Amino acid sequence: MHRVKIQVKIILSKKPLSQKKYQEHRKEMTFKNVLTATLMSLICLSTASTAADYSMPSEQWAFMEGYKYEYPNCNVSWAVKTSTFITNGYACDSITPQRMQRDALVSIDYVKKHSNVSNFKTYYSIIEYAKKSYSIYDANQDARIIWATGCTNFKNGLNEGNFVKWLNLDDHIKKYSRIKRIPVIKLYMDGWDTARLLNGVVNCNELAPYRAEDYVSGIDIRNTN
Numbered sequence: 001m002h003r004v005k006i007q008v009k010i011i012l013s014k015k016p017l018s019q020k021k022y023q024e025h026r027k028e029m030t031f032k033n034v035l036t037a038t039l040m041s042l043i044c045l046s047t048a049s050t051a052a053d054y055s056m057p058s059e060q061w062a063f064m065e066g067y068k069y070e071y072p073n074c075n076v077s078w079a080v081k082t083s084t085f086i087t088n089g090y091a092c093d094s095i096t097p098q099r100m101q102r103d104a105l106v107s108i109d110y111v112k113k114h115s116n117v118s119n120f121k122t123y124y125s126i127i128e129y130a131k132k133s134y135s136i137y138d139a140n141q142d143a144r145i146i147w148a149t150g151c152t153n154f155k156n157g158l159n160e161g162n163f164v165k166w167l168n169l170d171d172h173i174k175k176y177s178r179i180k181r182i183p184v185i186k187l188y189m190d191g192w193d194t195a196r197l198l199n200g201v202v203n204c205n206e207l208a209p210y211r212a213e214d215y216v217s218g219i220d221i222r223n224t225n
Contacts, residue, residue, distance in 0.1 A: 054084055054085040054087075054097040054100055054101075055083055055084045055085070056083070056101060056104060056105075058083075060104075060105075060108060061083050062118070062119060063108055063118065063119050063120065064078045064080075064083075064104065064108075064119070064120065065078065065080050065119040065120060065121045066078070066119055066120035066121025066122070066123070066124055067104060067107070067120040068120070068124075069100075069103055069104070069107065071089075071091065071092075071095055072091060073089045073090055073091035074087060074088070074089035074090075074091045074092040074094075074095055075087070075088045075089055076088075076092075076095070076100055078120075085097075085100050107120075111123050130178070131178065131222075131223075131224065134178045134222060136220055136222065139178070139179055139216070139220070139221050139222045140212070140213070140216045140221075142176055142178075142179060143179070143183065143187050143212040143215065143216050143221060144208045144209050144212040144213075145208075146172060146176060146179075146184055146187040146188050146191070146212070147187045147188070147190060147191040147204075147208045147211050147212045147215075148191060148204045148205050148208035149172065149188065149191065150187065150188035150189060150190065150191030150192040150195075151191035151192065151194060151195045151202065151204035151207070151208065152191075152195075152204045153166040153167065153168070153191075153192065154166070154191070154192045154193075154195035154196055154200065155195055155200045155202075155204070158195075158199075158200045159200075167192070169185065169188055169189070172184055172188055173185070177223065178222060178223055179221050179222060179223055180221055180222070180223045181223075183215070183216075183221040186215065187212060187215055190211060190215070191204065191208065191211070194207070194211065
């Protein structure tokens with residue numbers, strides 16, 4: 001029988017770090033951890049931060065309470081305590097302070113023109129209440145008016161020979177903002193097209209309840225956004 005020699009190699013671990021090396025290694029790891037935490041904080045601040053340099057003229061501060069504005073991938077609101085804009089969203093860095101101020105001033109002018117409130121908070125509360133109090137029945141009644149208006153506007157355009165003047169669809173979209181945009185367009189244009197197909201020989205007010213009822217049947221045309 002042959003004897004087989006088995007060689008066993010014992011692999012020793014590296015020498016332990018000296019006290020000095022250990023301290024240096026620990027400092028290096030601590031620095032890396034702090035750096036990582038700092039970078040994470042900066043990332044968080046980029047998506048939700050207080051824009052300290054973004055404010056409004058002081059005479060507008062009281063009116064700005066409750067202000068909010070939505071940009072693509074960026075929501076802007078107003079901080080009463082600091083009198084500054086608050087931004088939230090990854091695209092907020094692309095919105096300049098000048099643009100925020102300009103849009104806020106336009107919003108202030110609009111609200112003051114259409115109401116007598118003292119701030120945005122009150123205005124939004126009124127709008128929210130109006131939305132909740134606007135029933136399906138109310139919307140369906142307005143649907144009749146929209147249809148009849150489209151119908152009679154065609155007849156007026158035919159009578160004057162000026163259809164461009166009377167095809168004022170955008171005005172009705174704004175007027176009936178509590179109804180979704182598409183139903184307003186469909187109802188108005190159905191009234192317009194019906195009068196056109198009948199060459200204006202139609203009683204618009206008499207036909208409106210039936211055509212509007214056919215459209216709104218089974219759906220809610222209210223704008224709940």
